[in-house]
Amino acid sequence: MKSKLPLLAAAAMLLGSSARIHAATNGMAEFLKSKHGFFVHYVWGGSQDKPFTVDSKGKVPASFDELAEAFDAKGFANDLSRWGVEYVILTAWHYNINPLFPSETMAKWGLANHRCKRDLLRDVIESCKAKGIKVMLYTHPRDGHDLSQEDQTKTGWGGPNGTNPDWAKFDRKKWNDFSNELYHELIARYGNDIIGIFSDEGSAAGDSWKVVDYPRLRQTVKSLQPDLMMEQNWYGTTYSLDVGCKEYAHWGEFANRDGNAWPAWRMPVGTIFTPSWYATKPAGDSAVYFKAEDMFRYTVLQAGANHEGGGTQWAAGNHAGGGWETGVAETMERIASWMKPIAPSIKNTYASVSWPTARGTRIPDLKWGGVATRATDDSIEYIHILTPPADGRRSVQLPAPADGRKFAKAILLSNKKSAAFVQNSDGVRITLPEGVSWDPLDTVFALKVAEDSPLQNIALWKAFRASSFPDPGPDGGSAWAFAAVDGDSATAWKSRPTGHTEGNEPQAPDATPSGLIDLGQAARISHIEVLGPIGNDVVIDVSLDPAGSGAKTMPVPAKASSPPPEILKATYGVDGQEADVTARIREILKSGTTTVLAGNALAGGDPAPNKPKRLRIEMKTGDQTTTRDAAESAALELVPPQLARVDLPADTRAQSIRIRRAQPGDPLVVQELRVFGTFN
Numbered sequence: 001m002k003s004k005l006p007l008l009a010a011a012a013m014l015l016g017s018s019a020r021i022h023a024a025t026n027g028m029a030e031f032l033k034s035k036h037g038f039f040v041h042y043v044w045g046g047s048q049d050k051p052f053t054v055d056s057k058g059k060v061p062a063s064f065d066e067l068a069e070a071f072d073a074k075g076f077a078n079d080l081s082r083w084g085v086e087y088v089i090l091t092a093w094h095y096n097i098n099p100l101f102p103s104e105t106m107a108k109w110g111l112a113n114h115r116c117k118r119d120l121l122r123d124v125i126e127s128c129k130a131k132g133i134k135v136m137l138y139t140h141p142r143d144g145h146d147l148s149q150e151d152q153t154k155t156g157w158g159g160p161n162g163t164n165p166d167w168a169k170f171d172r173k174k175w176n177d178f179s180n181e182l183y184h185e186l187i188a189r190y191g192n193d194i195i196g197i198f199s200d201e202g203s204a205a206g207d208s209w210k211v212v213d214y215p216r217l218r219q220t221v222k223s224l225q226p227d228l229m230m231e232q233n234w235y236g237t238t239y240s241l242d243v244g245c246k247e248y249a250h251w252g253e254f255a256n257r258d259g260n261a262w263p264a265w266r267m268p269v270g271t272i273f274t275p276s277w278y279a280t281k282p283a284g285d286s287a288v289y290f291k292a293e294d295m296f297r298y299t300v301l302q303a304g305a306n307h308e309g310g311g312t313q314w315a316a317g318n319h320a321g322g323g324w325e326t327g328v329a330e331t332m333e334r335i336a337s338w339m340k341p342i343a344p345s346i347k348n349t350y351a352s353v354s355w356p357t358a359r360g361t362r363i364p365d366l367k368w369g370g371v372a373t374r375a376t377d378d379s380i381e382y383i384h385i386l387t388p389p390a391d392g393r394r395s396v397q398l399p400a401p402a403d404g405r406k407f408a409k410a411i412l413l414s415n416k417k418s419a420a421f422v423q424n425s426d427g428v429r430i431t432l433p434e435g436v437s438w439d440p441l442d443t444v445f446a447l448k449v450a451e452d453s454p455l456q457n458i459a460l461w462k463a464f465r466a467s468s469f470p471d472p473g474p475d476g477g478s479a480w481a482f483a484a485v486d487g488d489s490a491t492a493w494k495s496r497p498t499g500h501t502e503g504n505e506p507q508a509p510d511a512t513p514s515g516l517i518d519l520g521q522a523a524r525i526s527h528i529e530v531l532g533p534i535g536n537d538v539v540i541d542v543s544l545d546p547a548g549s550g551a552k553t554m555p556v557p558a559k560a561s562s563p564p565p566e567i568l569k570a571t572y573g574v575d576g577q578e579a580d581v582t583a584r585i586r587e588i589l590k591s592g593t594t595t596v597l598a599g600n601a602l603a604g605g606d607p608a609p610n611k612p613k614r615l616r617i618e619m620k621t622g623d624q625t626t627t628r629d630a631a632e633s634a635a636l637e638l639v640p641p642q643l644a645r646v647d648l649p650a651d652t653r654a655q656s657i658r659i660r661r662a663q664p665g666d667p668l669v670v671q672e673l674r675v676f677g678t679f680n
């Protein structure tokens with residue numbers, strides 16, 4: 001990456017100042033506990049003369065400056081506040097690369113007609129900040145196909161050829177020089193005041209690595225603000241970004257307007273409920289596709305399943321000049337009215353570990369009629385009953401908590417009335433207070449966690465910042481360090497072994513890798529567990545400082561690793577429609593991962609579309625040959641993972657936990673980093 005430093009330094013000089021190292025808030029931490037978001041595109045068609053955002057009369061503004069000046073930033077923030085959203089994603093640039101601020105980068109590269117005079121992003125950020133609304137900025141790192149041919153030549157895109165450039169003319173380094181200067185300018189200007197950026201995939205084939213140098217893009221963003229969340233619409237890979245977003249625009253499950261057909265996801269879900277992501281209809285023409293009731297109930301369902309943060313990102317565009325397409329404000333206000341009395345059970349929460357909701361679950365699939373969320377300090381479990389008992393019963397029976405948690409009392413959240421409950425070996429039974437009926441949208445019980453409840457893994461789904469990742473290549477896959485705290489031993493954070501990937505400049509191996517968890521608040525820590533083949537010279541630092549200063553250091557006991565099995569044959573598919581994944585499984589084991597996830601990523605595609613598939617592995621351990629198999633989406637453990645435990649001194653308090661290699665050595669592979677304790 002050394003060759004890139006002069007470019008970034010030049011960009012910093014161009015801006016006249018550099019951003020501070022740390023933002024006012026930890027953007028990753030804020031995103032992970034947010035469940036109610038909104039997505040807005042505000043787009044100028046530029047010299048390509050495309051009719052994007054319209055005003056309330058259906059008219060397209062006459063110029064880029066007119067579009068920018070017409071945005072009502074204070075009215076926009078007031079609307080979002082009235083709707084009760086936790087954060088908003090707003091366009092920084094999209095079609096034809098027209099940044100909504102007076103970009104010096106665009107002028108430097110000869111694209112001065114792509115600049116607007118108003119710093120619209122600053123106005124929106126300040127207006128939203130005044131209302132307590134967090135902001136993410138949408139960007140597009142591969143939108144050169146929308147530029148004029150003259151501008152494509154200036155930026156290295158090379159010429160028109162559909163979504164992808166004309167490869168014979170494409171200058172990948174020049175394009176990424178231009179793109180990274182623009183990202184550097186964006187983060188230097190606004191990085192202290194936002195929680196993250198959204199980077200559009202831009203290719204349904206999931207092959208944007210051919211255009212974008214993602215390791216370099218990540219370095220540009222994270223070198224300025226390491227705690228910013230980097231989100232991307234998910235089409236099989238997140239490259240070097242942090243989290244994927246399941247995107248819908250009246251397709252897939254969201255082509256069905258019945259909310260009972262919509263599945264929950266671990267990742268955030270972004271979907272329009274109007275004709276497009278930006279305003280296309282004049283006032284008076286109804287624009288809303290979905291029922292407010294369905295949207296609200298899906299927001300609750302998604303809160304119960306969403307481990308990777310962001311919850312639901314409902315999307316609609318605002319008119320130039322202020323206001324929204326007909327029905328948008330009314331729909332969001334109805335959702336806000338239902339959410340207000342139970343807001344603590346949705347906003348600023350994590351998905352429950354006691355009663356987890358699986359990916360793909362729909363509301364009709366809920367076995368006991370609801371989903372669960374938990375307070376970020378682990379003090380309360382919220383039980384959402386979305387499908388009340390049909391036989392007039394006033395009680396619901398939940399299975400035993402999966403994590404063994406105990407509870408002291410229950411209240412009905414909407415009116416704070418005590419609710420009778422019984423917890424025994426059969427589970428937890430909760431009864432409505434007298435004089436109260438089931439809410440047809442969502443009845444919420446708050447269960448107070450008992451003081452003698454077993455210690456929990458409080459690192460689960462917290463922000464985790466790593467020193468490096470293996471740079472992703474054409475086989476895709478997420479590289480986010482979140483894999484070390486996602487509760488799934490089939491995933492792992494792996495530090496960079498070589499950094500060499502197709503099309504990107506190689507980077508040196510990460511010889512002293514480290515990963516830092518921010519628990520979000522101080523906690524009393526009992527012990528720490530490390531799952532994975534970490535090897536020797538690994539230590540744990542614990543500190544009350546979120547950045548990790550003044551830490552106490554303890555060694556992680558080294559465990560002798562078991563020899564991996566010899567993979568004889570591995571297939572994925574069904575009924576003769578199978579892919580040979582032997583080489584891929586061998587590669588996974590060689591990397592240090594001991595559990596594999598049965599899925600299409602193993603095969604680089606779907607060998608049997610619309611059919612349930614299985615992973616089948618024939619392997620040899622010593623003199624014994626065995627065959628193991630797993631259904632699609634299930635994890636298959638090939639080698640028992642190593643578990644090392646670090647006991648801490650009594651009364652140890654900490655907010656940050658760092659794992660690192662104390663001496664230069666091999667890359668780190670951490671399947672799970674678990675921290676057991678209680679928040680103060």
